[in-house]
Amino acid sequence: xxxxxxxxxxxxxxxxxxxxxxxxxxxxxxxxxxxxxxxxxxxxxxxxxxxxxxxxxxxxxxxxxxxxxxxxxxxxxxxxxxxxxxxxxxxxxxxxxxxxxxxxxxxxxxxxxxxxxxxxxxxxxxxxxxxxxxxxxxxxxxxxxxxxxxxxxxxxxxxxxxxxxxxxxxxxxxxxxxxxxxxxxxxxxxxxxxxxxxxxxxxxxxxxxxxxxxxxxxxxxxxxxxxxxxxxxxxxxxxxxxxxxxxxxxxxxxxxxxxxxxxxxxxxxxxxxxxxxxxxxxxxxxxxxxxxxxxxxxxxxxxxxxxxxxxxxxxxxxxxxxxxxxxxxxxxxxxxxxxxxxxxxxxxxxxxxxxxxxxxxxxxxxxxxxxxxxxxxxxxxxxxxxxxxxxxxxxxxxxxxxxxxxxxxxxxxxxxxxxxxx
Amino acid sequence: xxxxxxxxxxxxxxxxxxxxxxxxxxxxxxxxxxxxxxxxxxxxxxxxxxxxxxxxxxxxxxxxxxxxxxxxxxxxxxxxxxxxxxxxxxxxxxxxxxxxxxxxxxxxxxxxxxxxxxxxxxxxxxxxxxxxxxxxxxxxxxxxxxxxxxxxxxxxxxxxxxxxxxxxxxxxxxxxxxxxxxxxxxxxxxxxxxxxxxxxxxxxxxxxxxxxxxxxxxxxxxxxxxxxxxxxxxxxxxxxxxxxxxxxxxxxxxxxxxxxxxxxxxxxxxxxxxxxxxxxxxxxxxxxxxxxxxxxxxxxxxxxxxxxxxxxxxxxxxxxxxxxxxxxxxxxxxxxxxxxxxxxxxxxxxxxxxxx
Numbered sequence: 001x002x003x004x005x006x007x008x009x010x011x012x013x014x015x016x017x018x019x020x021x022x023x024x025x026x027x028x029x030x031x032x033x034x035x036x037x038x039x040x041x042x043x044x045x046x047x048x049x050x051x052x053x054x055x056x057x058x059x060x061x062x063x064x065x066x067x068x069x070x071x072x073x074x075x076x077x078x079x080x081x082x083x084x085x086x087x088x089x090x091x092x093x094x095x096x097x098x099x100x101x102x103x104x105x106x107x108x109x110x111x112x113x114x115x116x117x118x119x120x121x122x123x124x125x126x127x128x129x130x131x132x133x134x135x136x137x138x139x140x141x142x143x144x145x146x147x148x149x150x151x152x153x154x155x156x157x158x159x160x161x162x163x164x165x166x167x168x169x170x171x172x173x174x175x176x177x178x179x180x181x182x183x184x185x186x187x188x189x190x191x192x193x194x195x196x197x198x199x200x201x202x203x204x205x206x207x208x209x210x211x212x213x214x215x216x217x218x219x220x221x222x223x224x225x226x227x228x229x230x231x232x233x234x235x236x237x238x239x240x241x242x243x244x245x246x247x248x249x250x251x252x253x254x255x256x257x258x259x260x261x262x263x264x265x266x267x268x269x270x271x272x273x274x275x276x277x278x279x280x281x282x283x284x285x286x287x288x289x290x291x292x293x294x295x296x297x298x299x300x301x302x303x304x305x306x307x308x309x310x311x312x313x314x315x316x317x318x319x320x321x322x323x324x325x326x327x328x329x330x331x332x333x334x335x336x337x338x339x340x341x342x343x344x345x346x347x348x349x350x351x352x353x354x355x356x357x358x359x360x361x362x363x364x365x366x367x368x369x370x371x372x373x374x375x376x377x378x379x380x381x382x383x384x385x386x387x388x389x390x391x392x393x394x395x396x397x398x399x400x401x402x403x404x405x406x407x408x409x410x411x412x413x414x415x416x417x418x419x420x421x422x
Numbered sequence: 423x424x425x426x427x428x429x430x431x432x433x434x435x436x437x438x439x440x441x442x443x444x445x446x447x448x449x450x451x452x453x454x455x456x457x458x459x460x461x462x463x464x465x466x467x468x469x470x471x472x473x474x475x476x477x478x479x480x481x482x483x484x485x486x487x488x489x490x491x492x493x494x495x496x497x498x499x500x501x502x503x504x505x506x507x508x509x510x511x512x513x514x515x516x517x518x519x520x521x522x523x524x525x526x527x528x529x530x531x532x533x534x535x536x537x538x539x540x541x542x543x544x545x546x547x548x549x550x551x552x553x554x555x556x557x558x559x560x561x562x563x564x565x566x567x568x569x570x571x572x573x574x575x576x577x578x579x580x581x582x583x584x585x586x587x588x589x590x591x592x593x594x595x596x597x598x599x600x601x602x603x604x605x606x607x608x609x610x611x612x613x614x615x616x617x618x619x620x621x622x623x624x625x626x627x628x629x630x631x632x633x634x635x636x637x638x639x640x641x642x643x644x645x646x647x648x649x650x651x652x653x654x655x656x657x658x659x660x661x662x663x664x665x666x667x668x669x670x671x672x673x674x675x676x677x678x679x680x681x682x683x684x685x686x687x688x689x690x691x692x693x694x695x696x697x698x699x700x701x702x703x704x705x706x707x708x709x710x711x712x713x714x715x716x717x718x719x720x721x722x723x724x725x726x727x728x729x730x731x732x733x734x735x736x737x738x739x740x741x742x743x744x745x746x747x748x749x750x751x752x753x754x755x756x757x758x759x760x761x762x763x764x765x766x767x768x769x770x771x772x773x774x775x776x777x778x
Contacts, residue, residue: 006454014451017463018444024451212432245436251594254435290632291437395632401715403629405708422715 007031015044022048022058029061041065095321095332132202132233140194144318149191149308153178156304158198161281176300177269177282179243181289182308183389183396185347187315188285191308192239195283201235208245211261219257220264227268227280234279240265243286247296262293269301287392289409290399297408307411310345310389313338319346323353328360330372337378343387355381397421424449427459430466439466457487464496473503491521495530502534510534518550525558529567536571548575555584562592569601578605596631599623600640607644617704620644625712635776638716642774645717646767648701649726653760655693656733660753662689663737667744686741694734722767729760 004012011028018024025048032041045062048055140150157178160167180188189205196203204226211222230236240246250259267273269282284302286292296302311319316338324332341349356377364370393416400413400422416422430445443466449459460483467476477500483493494517501510514531521527528550535547548571555561555568569584582605588598603623610617621644627637666686674682705713717723733756743749 007451010451010454014447017447017467021444021448024448208432208436209429212429245433245438248436249594251592255432258432258435398628398632398638401628402625402712403632405629 005035008035019047022055026057026061029065033061033065038065095329095334132204132229132236133196134202138190138194138197140191140198143187143191143194143315145312145315146187146191146308147312149306152306153191153195156306157195157281161199176303177284178304178306179289179292179297179302180283180285180306180308181287183310183345183392184287185345185388186308186310187346188308189239189241192237192283192285195281196237196239199235199237199281201237201279201281202230202233203237203239204230205239205241206246207241211246212257220260223261223264223268224273227273227277230280231276235281236279237281237283240282240284243284243296243302244288244291247284247293248291249293252291262296266295266301269296270298274300288395290395290403305408305411307415309415310343310387311349316341316344316349319349320353323350324373327353327357328370328372330374332373332378333375336375337382340379340382343389343393344382344385345387345389348385348388352378352381352385355384393421424453427456427462430459430462434462434466434469439469442466443470455486457483457490457493460486461490461493461496464500468496468500468503473500476500477504489520491517491524491527494520495526498530498534502537507534507537523557525554525561525564528554528557529564532567532571536567536574541575544571544574547571548577560591562588562595562598565591566595566597566601569598573601573604581605594630596627596634596637599627599630600634600637603627603637603640607640617644618706618709621705621709621713625709628712639771639774639776641713641716642720642723643771645713645720646723646726646771649723649730650764650767652697652730653726653733653764655697656730656737656760657757659690659693659737660733660740660757662686663740664750664753667740667750670744671747683741690737690741722770725763726760726767729756729763732756733760 008028008031011024011031015021015025015028025044029041029044029048032038032044042062042065045058045065048058048061140153143150160172166172180191182188192205193203206226211219211226226238230238247262247265248258250262253259269277282302285308289297289305292302297305317334320334320337320341337352341352344352356373359377359380360371360373396409396412397416400409400416404410404413413422426445426449430442430449433439433442433445443463446459446463446466450456450463453459460479464476464479464483467473467479476496480493480497480500483490484497487493494513498510498513498517501507501513511531511534514527514534517524517527518531532547532550532554535543535550538544538547548568551564551568551571555564558564565584565588569581569588572578572581572584582602585598585602585605588595589602592598600623603620606616606620606623610620621641624637624641624644627634628641631637663686666682669682670679717727733753736752736756740750740753
């Protein structure tokens with residue numbers, strides 16, 4: 001490796017430090033290709049494909065790296081239903097039991113996200129700060145399972161919004177917002193989109209990178225601009241993603257810019273500007289609510305909380321069906337997989353399907369015979385994967401023990417007790 | 423500083439070390455010899471637990487910028503986590519040499535020297551920490567370190583004041599809450615209410631930092647200590663019942679038997695009643711839940727509770743079944759069991775103690 005160019009060496013280090021940065025990896029792969037190191041380029045392109053399986057650029061790069069003849073126009077989407085009918089006598093049904101059409105991609109419809117691409121396209125949380133997405137078709141009914149979450153959302157947020165007369169009768173205020181919290185990868189962003197859909201409101205997703213600017217005063221201006229845009233285009237749901245970054249405890253921050261962002265958020269939620277907040281619904285999400293500045297959680301601000309837990313059994317089944325929808329599977333016993341994937345997040349389940357596909361692929365490559373993905377592959381993959389929510393629950397347990405003054409984490413305490421984790 | 427690097431710095435401040443490392447690495451792809459970015463990448467890697475990679479980055483930074491104080495300070499911290507204390511001290515001293523008026527360089531040297539078990543070095547650590555706190559009187563962390571080094575060198579008054587100053591500057595400083603509570607715990611027999619204040623401090627420290635293990639361990643110790651104290655009440659009850667039942671078996675009758683019975687009951691009920699009254703006053707309602715939750719998951723505490731409970735049940739039953747000498751004799755193995763469990767509990771707690 002001593003003859004390696006400094007640029008390649010730097011990029012290799014950069015890719016190692018940021019393994020999920022697909023554009024960076026693509027750039028590295030291009031350089032490897034330019035130097036004629038095809039084997040390495042194939043390996044890098046394969047990793048990029050794992051992160052962005054739907055990305056055209058990654059696929060093209062893989063074709064170039066493998067020195068295959070350039071592909072023509074992409075074939076039409078494979079009709080799994082027709083193929084299944086055709087080979088019904090040879091290959092078993094896709095699932096061992098359950099509704100036969102549940103895995104049909106056409107039926108998955110809008111309820112599911114499109115595959116990720118390298119630039120993040122398809123990710124619901126990447127809208128730029130000042131773009132308000134028009135009301136989407138996603139509804140709470142599209143969220144698989146999670147009935148308790150839906151009920152709480154209905155009671156705490158949606159019912160008062162939808163029934164202004166009743167709201168008036170009971171003197172219920174529309175001030176304040178809702179904070180969704182829970183382990184990572186459990187669908188908080190998707191639920192926020194579904195709430196916007198239910199309200200027929202526009203959707204504006206705001207994350208740290210959207211509003212962060214190092215120049216003094218600019219970050220605050222950005223926060224103000226976001227809320228002004230939402231007020232202009234009301235009804236609108238402003239979704240503050242990763243609130244622990246946008247609204248981190250001021251006492252812990254060294255950067256004055258970040259402290260000012262919190263101050264501005266407080267002003268927009270509950271200050272003089274707040275009188276014009278009619279039709280602006282604020283939702284926020286965080287994995288670590290205990291790191292959010294306490295002032296943001298006072299009455300009139302993000303005063304209602306909702307715990308979004310790892311998907312329950314029906315939700316896990318829906319997620320598994322979605323991730324297996326375009327994969328060659330045979331007689332998969334979903335019930336069994338659902339049972340052993342307790343506490344798995346949506347992201348873990350996606351990883352599980354990915355790993356099972358890898359096993360089957362490797363096996364097919366070794367034996368020279370293409371075979372379908374079966375229950376065994378999924379079970380093997382599940383054994384290898386630890387639920388990513390474990391570390392979250394370890395911290396959450398401590399919070400439930402010591403920091404539940406005022407009962408702010410009562411739902412978490414109830415859940416932990418139910419699971420015998422407290 | 424480039425925009426990407428500034429953002430990486432903010433992400434680091436927010437505790438998002440992976441994202442910060444990714445941004446720093448991306449910046450380094452275009453500017454591989456940027457010392458500031460290399461130091462930031464090293465800090466991220468160090469926080470992510472990859473000390474070896476952190477060392478590589480920071481040594482690269484030092485090759486590019488041999489006079490970078492932040493690089494020398496980080497070098498010292500990374501070497502310390504790799505247990506290369508001698509080299510860490512050299513790096514820390516180099517940082518002090520380059521920036522004698524920077525509190526952070528003295529802070530680094532104090533951290534490095536404070537790891538030593540030798541008294542002379544610990545005193546040097548205290549002096550460095552004192553200098554850091556003098557140079558940065560508004561830095562909460564400098565006062566916490568001053569408190570810790572003063573504590574180790576026996577300057578208890580200075581340590582307590584330092585922790586109090588740290589809490590005045592930052593009431594959310596978990597380490598200061600924990601360390602100050604250790605002082606309250608030390609004087610629990612001298613000043614009324616100190617035990618309660620210590621427990622409150624530990625609960626506060628644990629609530630402020632869900633990842634901190636020290637405060638939880640201290641609470642576990644307190645719960646265990648409380649049960650250990652109750653052991654004496656149980657021993658007294660067992661002794662009273664054993665003597666009483668022996669007297670009854672020896673032929674005491676009439677008023678004598680009644681008085682014996684009443685004395686045994688008084689010792690049992692009075693002892694445990696008094697103990698419960700004392701604990702109710704000592705543990706206010708808001709502390710009971712955390713203490714119970716900590717205790718439930720602690721083997722030493724559960725073991726001690728079991729041993730004490732067995733002694734209590736035995737004493738109560740032995741008073742009823744006073745005729746059975748065999749049952750009364752069971753007290754001896756139960757007392758031995760309680761003593762063994764207490765020694766085992768102490769050892770387990772010492773082994774489970776988080777490293778300083």
